[in-house]
Amino acid sequence: MQRLAGRVAVVTGAAHGPKAAIGVTFAKALAAEGASVVVAARRDCGPVAAEIQAAGGTALALHVDVSDEQSIKDLVARTVERFGRLDIMVTNAAVGSNIPPIPLEKMAVEEWDELMRVNVRGPFLCAKAAAPIMRAQKYGKIINVGSTTMIEGLTQRLHYVTAKGAILAMTRALARELGPDGIRVNTIAFGLIMNPAAEATMKARPGLRDHVLGARSIKADTYPQDLAGTIVYLASADSDAVTGQFLIVDNGAVFS
Numbered sequence: 001m002q003r004l005a006g007r008v009a010v011v012t013g014a015a016h017g018p019k020a021a022i023g024v025t026f027a028k029a030l031a032a033e034g035a036s037v038v039v040a041a042r043r044d045c046g047p048v049a050a051e052i053q054a055a056g057g058t059a060l061a062l063h064v065d066v067s068d069e070q071s072i073k074d075l076v077a078r079t080v081e082r083f084g085r086l087d088i089m090v091t092n093a094a095v096g097s098n099i100p101p102i103p104l105e106k107m108a109v110e111e112w113d114e115l116m117r118v119n120v121r122g123p124f125l126c127a128k129a130a131a132p133i134m135r136a137q138k139y140g141k142i143i144n145v146g147s148t149t150m151i152e153g154l155t156q157r158l159h160y161v162t163a164k165g166a167i168l169a170m171t172r173a174l175a176r177e178l179g180p181d182g183i184r185v186n187t188i189a190f191g192l193i194m195n196p197a198a199e200a201t202m203k204a205r206p207g208l209r210d211h212v213l214g215a216r217s218i219k220a221d222t223y224p225q226d227l228a229g230t231i232v233y234l235a236s237a238d239s240d241a242v243t244g245q246f247l248i249v250d251n252g253a254v255f256s
Contacts, residue, residue, distance in 0.1 A: 002034030003236040008083040010075065012066050012126065013093030014048055015041035021195045021224045022145075023092040024048050029228035030088065030235055031057035038079045040064040041093060066093045066122030069129075076129040088141045088235045089130040091123035094163075097149055098197055101156035112159045119163035120170075127174055127185075135181040142178070143234050144171050146189035146246060148254040164189075168246055175244030184243040186234050191250040194221045217252025 009030045014023035023041070027048060031037045036058040039045040045061035052059035060082055065071040079086050095115050102111065123144050134140025147164040154161050167187060174185040192198055192212050202209045213219045230249050233239050246256045 002032075003232060003238065004030055004088075005034035007035045007087040007235070008038070008079065008085050009035045009088035009090065009235060010038045010040060010079055010086065010126075010130070011090040011092055012040045012064060012122070014039040015043035015045045016047050022193060022227060023090075025224040025228055026090055026092060026231045027059070028052060028055075028057075029232050030090075031055070031059060033232050033236065035088065035235070036060075036083050038062055038075070038082075040075055064093075066091075066125065067117045069125050072122075072125040072129045076133065080133060085137060086130055086133045087137070087139065088143065089126050090143045090145070090231065090235075091126045092145045093122055094119045094145065095160065097147060097154065097157060097160050098201065099157065099160065102158075103156055104158055107158060115159040116163055119160070120166045123167060123170060127170075131178060131183065134178070134183045138182040140178075140183040141235050141239075142174065142183065142185040143231065144185070144187045146171075146187040148189055148191040148248060148250055150189075151254050151256070152191075171246070172244045179243055184234075184240065186239070186242060186245045186247065188227065188230055188234060189246055189248045189250075189256075190222060190227060191253050192222065193227075194223050212253075215253045216250065220251050222249065222251055 011027040014027045027037050027039045031052045038060045039048045040062045049059035049061035064075045095118050127142050144167050146167045149161045150164040171185050171187045227249050248256050
């Protein structure tokens with residue numbers, strides 16, 4: 001039995017590309033469990049929706065700028081117009097940790113503000129737009145995307161690490177506020193995920209892979225598909241008693 005049959009999910013940041021493999025994996029995993037999935041990003045999501053449909057699923061591709069409130073309102077409105085409900089909101093779109101390192105003294109205010117605009121304002125706007133629909137249904141799942149860097153304290157990316165810390169705080173505050181209406185809010189977090197961009201970094205920095213694996217309890221790389229089971233768990237009724245939590249998928253490098 002498909003665990004998400006009859007459910008409707010939105011996944012932001014789900015266009016194809018070396019930096020978007022996680023969002024695509026999330027969308028395909030939810031669709032495989034029976035959810036109708038809206039794939040949304042600033043770039044073309046059509047190919048992802050087409051792949052889901054070719055595999056027998058239901059998908060809709062929409063353009064969205066997660067930092068723009070009207071864009072997010074339109075995303076939610078079109079989702080409900082097409083499918084009649086919204087059960088799962090995955091706030092995956094973000095500026096990633098593979099941005100160039102910037103020492104504190106050289107970080108421009110504009111760089112700080114731009115990252116916060118996407119990585120913090122985006123999830124806030126998604127939750128704000130989805131909440132009224134989910135409250136009316138008395139049920140919903142908001143899944144934010146965090147990072148183990150906020151625990152480790154990754155250096156020279158202060159804006160990114162700070163933003164991910166804000167995501168955990170946002171998750172916990174929303175879980176308290178929205179819980180009475182049956183809305184569960186959790187964060188899925190991970191460390192270095194192997195994709196073309198990460199593999200290129202490994203080749204450029206000899207010894208980095210050994211360093212990463214050395215910190216893990218399970219000495220193995222982590223790939224986007226390793227996140228699929230956790231995202232389905234958080235989206236499904238299996239986790240209906242779970243809210244305000246920070247679930248880490250990183251082969252045991254960091255313990256929450």
